[in-house]
Amino acid sequence: MSAASYTYAVARPFDPAQAAGLVGVDGAAIHLVRHQDLVAVVSPLAPADANETALRARLETLAELEAIARAHHRVVAAVAACTPTLPFRLATVHRTNDRVAQLLRREYRRFCETLDRLAGRVEVGVKIYVHHADASAGAMSVAEKTGGSGSARVGRDYLQYRREQRDRRQHAWRRATTAAEQMDAVLAGLAVDRRQHRMQSAELAAAPGENVFNAAYLVDAGRAEELAARARRLGAENPHVTIEITGPWPPYSFAGSEECT
Amino acid sequence: MMEQGLWHGRQDTSPNLADVLERVLDKGLIIAGDIKINLLDIELLTIKLRLLVASVDKAKAMGIDWWEHDPALSQPGPRQLAAENARLRKQVRALETATLKARR
Numbered sequence: 001m002s003a004a005s006y007t008y009a010v011a012r013p014f015d016p017a018q019a020a021g022l023v024g025v026d027g028a029a030i031h032l033v034r035h036q037d038l039v040a041v042v043s044p045l046a047p048a049d050a051n052e053t054a055l056r057a058r059l060e061t062l063a064e065l066e067a068i069a070r071a072h073h074r075v076v077a078a079v080a081a082c083t084p085t086l087p088f089r090l091a092t093v094h095r096t097n098d099r100v101a102q103l104l105r106r107e108y109r110r111f112c113e114t115l116d117r118l119a120g121r122v123e124v125g126v127k128i129y130v131h132h133a134d135a136s137a138g139a140m141s142v143a144e145k146t147g148g149s150g151s152a153r154v155g156r157d158y159l160q161y162r163r164e165q166r167d168r169r170q171h172a173w174r175r176a177t178t179a180a181e182q183m184d185a186v187l188a189g190l191a192v193d194r195r196q197h198r199m200q201s202a203e204l205a206a207a208p209g210e211n212v213f214n215a216a217y218l219v220d221a222g223r224a225e226e227l228a229a230r231a232r233r234l235g236a237e238n239p240h241v242t243i244e245i246t247g248p249w250p251p252y253s254f255a256g257s258e259e260c261t
Numbered sequence: 262m263m264e265q266g267l268w269h270g271r272q273d274t275s276p277n278l279a280d281v282l283e284r285v286l287d288k289g290l291i292i293a294g295d296i297k298i299n300l301l302d303i304e305l306l307t308i309k310l311r312l313l314v315a316s317v318d319k320a321k322a323m324g325i326d327w328w329e330h331d332p333a334l335s336q337p338g339p340r341q342l343a344a345e346n347a348r349l350r351k352q353v354r355a356l357e358t359a360t361l362k363a364r365r
Contacts, residue, residue, distance in 0.1 A: 066278055069281050069285045073285055087289040087290065089285065089291050090300065114290070198287075
């Protein structure tokens with residue numbers, strides 16, 4: 001049984017020398033499957049891994065998931081740096097290169113339209129966080145006060161504190177989401193398109209607080225820095241939120257989400 | 262070929278795992294390949310991961326590696342967590358009782 005084909009993206013043809021040495025999942029070398037003015041960026045996947053059970057088992061292991069996700073991203077980012085690129089979702093696997101070529105033929109028009117829309121554009125990620133430092137500081141002092149004693153008065157004080165803490169958090173959250181909406185309106189004005197993502201809940205994250213806003217903006221590559229700088233400035237002007245900017249990314253969030261068969 | 266570093270410009274490291282997973286698992290064009298994987302299930306898994314780790318390295322650096330023992334998040338390994346939980350709960354109760362007695 002021969003190797004299966006793991007596909008990272010569809011792109012406009014580019015000089016293969018630019019992808020020399022580029023490796024994907026499991027360190028396998030990248031090759032291109034061509035159809036007219038489209039190429040699929042592919043690497044071979046060992047036959048033992050080319051079935052649902054094996055692949056699934058790998059993706060459910062955190063270390064493997066991370067390795068595959070990072071390999072996928074490394075290839076997509078490298079290709080996107082030299083040519084218009086339409087990123088595929090993780091773990092797109094065909095039995096053979098011929099099957100990948102069939103896909104290019106079948107979806108030719110659609111791939112071309114999307115590539116034209118994404119050409120020369122990148123994605124900038126913006127996350128906004130509210131910090132709850134005040135609330136947690138309050139909670140800590142209560143803990144100190146109540147430590148060791150069990151009287152009813154202290155119990156009432158504690159409940160009172162908890163209510164105030166909850167109100168402070170709600171207030172901070174509302175203030176931050178309002179600020180985020182205003183910032184989003186400004187940033188969307190600089191972008192060609194935008195997508196809102198789910199919040200990242202990251203209690204152990206490098207994150208400076210609770211994520212209240214998470215979006216991606218599609219911009220002309222030449223304006224990515226301008227959008228990032230604007231976002232940084234908006235963040236700096238508002239003392240109640242912290243802003244985190246990522247990218248520029250290949251336009252993952254704008255690749256389209258409807259399934260291609 | 263441009264280096265990935267250029268893509269992440271002024272950020273000195275490769276992107277955060279949560280950000281990468283968000284894009285490669287939730288975004289990107291879905292193609293029905295010959296081998297079908299239900300990434301929705303994987304997404305659920307990563308939501309659980311997101312709740313707990315934004316960066317595996319950071320969590321490991323903090324000494325947090327419980328998922329290595331969680332069968333839902335890792336290879337089947339030692340499944341002693343429930344037993345350990347019960348044992349710890351018992352220990353906490355014993356300590357609480359001892360503390361209360363000491364105060365009286």
